[in-house]
Amino acid sequence: MSKRLVEKIKRKLYYAGYKNIVVKFENGAIVLNGELSSYEDIVKCGKLAVSKKSRGVVNRIRLIGYTPKPMRVPSFTDEKYEGKTPDVLIIGGGIIGCAIARELSKYKLDIILAEKESDIAMGQSSRNDGEIHPGIDLKLSSQKLKYNRLGNQMYDELSKELGFEFERRGQIVLYTSKKQSLVYPFIKLKAILGKIPLKNLSPEEVKEVSPNTGYQFGGFSCPSAGLICPYQTTIAFAESAAMNGVEIALNCAVTEIVNDGQSIKAVKTTRGAIMPKIVINAAGVFSDTVAEWAGDRFFTIHPRKGVELILDKKANQEYKLTDTVLGIIPKRGSNTKGGGILPTVSTNMILGPNAKEVIEKEDDKTTRADVEEIWQKQISVLPDLKRSDIITYFAGTRAPSYEEDFIVEHSKKIRNFIQAAAIQSPGLTAAPAIAKEIANLTIKAMYQNEKIKVLPNENFNPYRKPIPKISEMSSEERDKYIKQNPDYGEIVCRCEEISKGEIIDALRRPIVVPHIDAIKRRVRPGMGRCQGGFC
Known part of the structure; x- marks a missing residue:
């Protein structure tokens, strides 16, 4: 079947004018190699190669004269996590990774979440409009619709729990x-x-x-359909996870994964090598890179x-x-x-x-x-x-694959590798449902691989208290807060009416990130009409 599929894809590319593209079938996926002078043509080739009879498309066609920019990594390195042996390592601190971390914190597991940026929600999880989608535009057979429908229904309760x-x-x-x-x-x-x-x-x-x-x-x-603030929601998931024992490793970029073709042995980062029992790929636009390092890449993020x-x-x-x-x-x-x-x-x-x-x-x-x-x-x-x-x-x-669908699965090749990859819109809506599925896969993998029966965390606290919003309070409520702490009466941002007390609160949370952009994402100073001109 693979030979017939390869020949079929070759013909499609040939008749579309792409006569020199090499087509192979590896790891259940169509693999494309060659060179083209237009990135638009490279993407078109990837789309033409999509087939229900393959796991995905690995598009290795190079753009003539172009050198890819390296992934942004922290400006420093250290050995803080060298030799750590957690049960679970989650790669990626967007809403998918943070929702997974929070869901897994309901169990007795040692968990590290590694995020290469200086804060969580620095990628597509903060750079979207915050719509909780109804899903009417999605294909009926898609993973997108399945998880979107389930996730949409979960937000009412989650907003109450996480504030x-x-x-x-x-x-x-x-x-x-x-x-x-x-x-x-x-x-x-x-x-x-x-x-x-x-x-x-x-x-x-x-x-x-x-x-x-x-x-x-x-x-x-x-x-x-509904509305959330995407970065504040991601922060809420992450803070809840941290409150329940998850270690959030910021400025911790994954640079290499050591595997023997059957399992992952070590994950090298800018802050030391980590040896987890289970690795979860929630790396967004770099999820195909992580899959390649782990030894089970069958898709491409374009x-x-x-x-x-x-x-x-x-x-x-x-x-x-x-x-x-x-x-x-x-x-x-x-x-x-x-x-x-x-x-x-x-x-x-x-x-x-x-x-x-x-x-x-x-x-x-x-x-x-x-x-x-x-x-x-x-x-x-x-x-x-x-x-x-x-x-x-x-x-x-965003992080689409050529198949334009989510990848939520336990690797068919690497026994301790689980993927929540190619998550584009409506990933924000689907995140809590994807997190539940990944948690279930993780618990099963822990038993299959390690013969460890994962027990519930009886100390799990589902509730997170948010930072008070002084501008939305009645005069009586505001006076009460100011009497308890005069900093709530000192307005720093006039456009958004953000007080000094709220800014200090943001620096006392379960995840402390002491820079201006992080404070903006948590309590909004500088996000009004003047964009920080008078703060």
């Missing part, structure tokens, strides 16, 4: 023409099969919910960048543009859910994202063209938007 903001605002997808409304029966059928709540909206119903929209042809609503615009709080407070997520049906074959206009739990509004294939895995640059593309698209959805309300913008790089 992060979660608002189930719903989402409205607008028809951009009368013809588009004809597809609703098919969308409804998909919603029924996917167990996704859905309601058709007439033009009058759309106008009642959002009177300022630029499209008045009706649409449909997904009431299960980075996809999305840019988003943040609007001043007054844009929604004064003009009451929308209280729900607004979007349009994406073009067929698009790599994005279409982007949209989102209110946030911080009461700003976010526009975007777009979706661009990029060659660098850590490309977080924004361009004028990106900003203009997003603005022109979203101004058609809400014509009352004002360009002067844009206060900043950001970019995030």
Whole structure:
């Protein structure tokens, strides 16, 4: 079968104009080798090689004249973790890794989470719009839909336990023409099969919910959609994990994995070599690199960048543009859910994202063209938007495989290697469900490999107390806090009304990261209209 599959892929590439690409079948995957002068063509070859009869596509085609940038690593090294022998090593401190760490802390396990950056949630977990997706755009047979549906349902309880903001605002997808409304029966059928709540909206119903929209042809609503702050939610998972015994190793980049073809023997990092019983790959855009080092790579991450615009709080407070997520049906074959206009739990509004294939895995640059593309698209959805309300913008790089689906599995080749890889959108929504699955796989692997029956952690505390938000309190509540601690009465950030007391609280948390960006992610000083100009 592998020979027939290789020949089939060769023919597809040949007829598409790629005559010199070498195709092989290794480790259950299609492997591509060769050279091309266009990165767009390299990505196209990877997509053409996708087959349900292979585990994935390993795209090793080189771009002529291009030298990849090395992975960013900490500026220092030490031996802090040299010789450590934890039960579990989690590689990656985004929302997937942190949710896994918190889930595993429910058991009596020695766990280290290794993150190469100086804080958790420094990659795509903080560089997104924070939507908890309903999943209506996902393929019915996909891992994405499976974990998205389960994860979506978990956020109500998790927000109560972990003390992060979660608002189930719903989402409205607008028809951009009368013809588009004809597809609703098919969308409804998909919603029924996917167990996704859905309601058709007439033009009058759309106008009642959002009177300022630029499209008045009706649409449909997904009431299960919600909003969180992505980085504060990731921090909440990480702090809960740390409170329950997980060691969070920051500035700890994995640089090599020693394996004998059957199991991992050691994981070398910038802070010493670690010898874990189980290794979990939650490395985001570098998950294919980690899989290669571990000895079981069968997929390729081709980075996809999305840019988003943040609007001043007054844009929604004064003009009451929308209280729900607004979007349009994406073009067929698009790599994005279409982007949209989102209110946030911080009461700003976010526009975007777009979706661009990029060659660098850590490309977080924004361009004028990106900003203009997003603005022109979203101004058609809400014509009352004002360009002067844009206060900043950001970019995030996602981690899709060519199969465009999550990889959540115990390695078929390396007995102590578990993967939560190729997690792109809706990874934020799916994270808690993926974490449960990975925890189950880990417990099974501990017994299969080590004959260790993992017991529950009877001291597990599911609750985390958040930092108080002085600006959201009543006068009576605020006075009470200030009497207990006068620092809560000293305002440092006027735009966001953040007090000195809240900033000090951020430096006394279970995970202490004493730099300005980390404080901003925890309590928001410098995130208002002036962007730190008057703090």
